[in-house]
Amino acid sequence: MQEITFDIWWALAFGTIALLVIAVGFVVAVMASKQKELITKKRQFEELAASERKFRNLFEHSPAGMLRITTPHWNVVDANQALLHMFRASTFDEVKEIIYTMSPAERKRLMAQLSAKGTVEDHETLLHRQDGSDLWVSFSASLSSRENHTEAVFVDITARRQAEETIREQAKLLDLTQDAIMVLDLQKRVRYWNKGAERLYGYLSHEVIDKNVMEFIYDENTAKDFRQAYEYTMQNAEWSGELRQIKRGGAVLNSDCRWTLVRSANGEPSGILQVCTDVTERKRMESRFLRAQRVESIGIFASGIVHDLNNVFSPMLIGVRVLKRKLHDQRSRRLIQNIESSARYGSEMARQVLSFVKGAQGVHTKLNPQKIIKDVYRQLEQVLPENIRVQIHVADTISSIMGDITQLRQVLVNLCTNARDAMPQGGELWVSAENTQVSKEMVEEYAGATEGEFVVFSVRDTGSGIPSSEVHKIFEPFYTTKEVGKGTGLGLSITIGIIKGHKGFITVESEKGKGSTFKIFLPAVSTVSTNPEQPDLQSGDSQTVIYIAHSEEEYNYKLFDDLEDSGYEPVLVVGRNQMQESLLQYRSTILAIIFDGFFPRETPELMKDVLKLEHPAKMIVLASKDQMEEIKADEELKPYAAVELPATIETVLEVLQKPIVQEVTLT
Incomplete structure (x- = not known):
């Protein structure tokens, strides 16, 4: 019993000791863990403190302005010296006041962005210091780890913005100049393109920036000159000269260019500054001046040969x-x-060339367009080959015009011969005349046009046509599309000069390979109906004026020629026998009979012979004042018109266009 009790006590003792050992070990372990945790926290605290010191050191000594504010009230919690210096403020309240110079809407947008993304980056805004000066800043902000705090960094960009504004103002000045200014890099790409370049070439800045300039203002015909200028500039730092360049749409212009090599800060070439001035109009004026000198030379030459040509044509006319x-x-x-x-036309052509170079205007009379077309057709019969078919048309009702018939025939014949030359293999040629109304829209479209009633002469062919790029040049003196030796280039320049002298204008419609249509618009003066009994234009007949003279040598040559130029067909008759034969021969077409007053004794007898034939023709007597008195004394001779010498074509035409119901005396 005692042994058992002893063993139990020993077991209890050892158990207690074991528990104590375990307890002590646990306590030791816990204490060791706590000690380690304390050491870790101490280390973290020390690191945090070190970080705080570094941040504070950075905060205080940063060249950028740094700021901590509350969100969303924008109360300033902290600000470094750089920011106070930047804002020129001494207290946080002053800093807040400066920040509040931002508009409420802008602050609201910034707070919304902070709430949504947690950050704001590189936001540029304009603030106003308390001394009134402007402060441009770029700032970035982010939500702080501290509740309801935002930290921001401010950078003063006022100098940069002022520099940018200066550059913009300078760019505006560059844009105001009419010159095209551009900067190319060494790869020929556009880096700068001012408004002058936009106006000159037709390309907007955003269309050409970073594009190779060879792609749009030079082509294969002009690239060689560009490359030579580029290489010269790279070698010599500058170049000046003229270049042919291409505008948007394909038009070619002449530019006077000044190029300068641009270098970087380290002196290396970085691009080429180009300033180009449009000298197309100046070149055109220079060309016109040279042409004027050539025309003057031709005038000097023409004045010398006109007399000789008239000596050639005069015997032909006498022989006729x-x-x-x-x-x-x-x-x-x-x-x-x-x-x-033909002889008269040749003589008139010589005179017209001389008139053109002298700037003289022909005598304008009232003309019937039908007569002009008829004369042109007769002329064409002699110059057009058989493989060209001519169609003539004149409207049934057409107005008269005022003009020089020789000049207008010259214009139409010139256009028709040009049409002939454009149809070497043959084709069709239409010549027509009709009334038309020139509208306000046409006035805006065509130079020299005015609103009103006009007669339009049209010449249309099926020839080779004119390239669209050349149409605007065809009226320039000495410009021709014909081969060397086949054209002077003066025809159309004379044509447009004549048309302008008649207060008219001309239009051209042409397509390469499909022919051309020229329309000549001349002011109408009165409207007349075409005589339905009048023979066809191509028949060669017309209303006839019998011109009775005393002899081949004694009559008014000028008046006779002017009658023909005015649309009538005068027939020269000498003596009573020829008069009777002519009255019978031309009975159906005679409009009037003119008695030349150089033989007053015979005139009354001849007039009585006409009256006996009961012919309806008008009788017109050309006589001096004394001769008129003798003729008036014979009452049997009425009705007739007496025109006092010297007779003018205007007076005779006035008589021809009026019915004669009694004796009429005009001076």
Whole structure:
């Protein structure tokens, strides 16, 4: 029993000791863990303190302004010296006041961005210091780990913004200049393109920046000159000269360019500054001046040969008058008429060239467009080949015009011969005349046009046409699309000069390979109906004026020619026998009979012969004042018109256009 009790006590003793050992070990372990935790926390605290010292040191000594504010009230909790210096403030309240110079809307947007993203980066804004000065800042902000705090960094960008503003102002000045200013890098890409370049070339800045300049203002024909100028600039630092460049749409312009090599800060080439001035108009004026000098030279030459040419044509005209007296059959007279017309036309052409170079205007009379078209057709019969078909059309009702018939024939014949040259293989040619109304829209479209009633002459062909790029040049003196030796380039320049002299204008419609249409607009003066009984234009017949003279040599040559130029067909008659034959031959077409007053004793007898034939023609007597008194004394001669010498074409035309119901005396 005692042994058992002893063993139990020993077991209890050892058990107690074991428990104590375990307890002591646990306590030791716990204490060791606590000690380690304390050491870790101490280390963390020390690191935090060190970090805080570093941050504070950075905060205080940073060149950038640093700020801590409460969110969302923008109360300033802390600000470093750099920020106070930047804001020129001494207290946090002053800093807040400066920040509050931002608009409420801008602050609201910033707070919304902070709430949504937690950060704001590189936001630029304008603040106003308390001394009134402007302060441009760029700041970035983020929500702080501290509750309701935001930390921000401010950088003063006032100098940069002022520099940018200066650059913008300088750019505006560059944009105001009419010159094209551009900067190319060494790869020929555009780095700068001012408004002047936009106006000159037609390309906007955003369309060309970073693009190679060779892609849009130079082509294969102008690239060589550009490359030579580029290489010269790279070698010599500058270049000046003229270049041909291409505008948007394909138009070519002449530019006077000044190039300068641009270098970087380390002296290396970085690009080329180019300043280009449009001298296209100046070159055109220079060209016109040179042409004017050439025209003046031609004028000097022409004035010398016109006299010689007239000496050539005068015997031809005298010979024609002799042939008219001897040959009376219709075929011969028509042939003689063509010869006379060609001789007169040649003489007038010489005179017109001289008038053109001297700037003289022809005598304008009232003209019938039908007569002009008829004369042109006769002329064309002699110059057009058989493989060109001519179609003529004149409107049934057409207005008269005021003009020089020789000049207008010259214009139409010139256009028709140009059409002939454009159809070497043959084709069709249309010549027409009709009334038209020039509208306000046409006035805006065509230079020299005015609103109102016009007669339009049209010349249309099926020839080779004119390239669209060349149409605007065709009226320039000495410009021609014909081969060397086949054209002087003066025809159309004379044409447009004549048309302007008649207060008209001309239009051109042409397409390469499809022919051309020229339209000449001349002011209408009165509207007349075409005589339905009048023969076709191509028949060669017209209203006839019998001109009775005493002899081949004694009559008014000028008046006779002017009658023909004014649209009538005068027939020269000498003596009573020829008069009777002519009255019978031209009975159906005679409009009037003119008695030249150089033989007053015979005139009344001849007038009585006409009255006996009961012919409806008007009788017009050209006589001096004394001769008129003798003719008036015979009451049997009425009605007639007496025109006092010297007779003018205007007076005779006035009589021809009025009915004669009694004796009329005009001076």
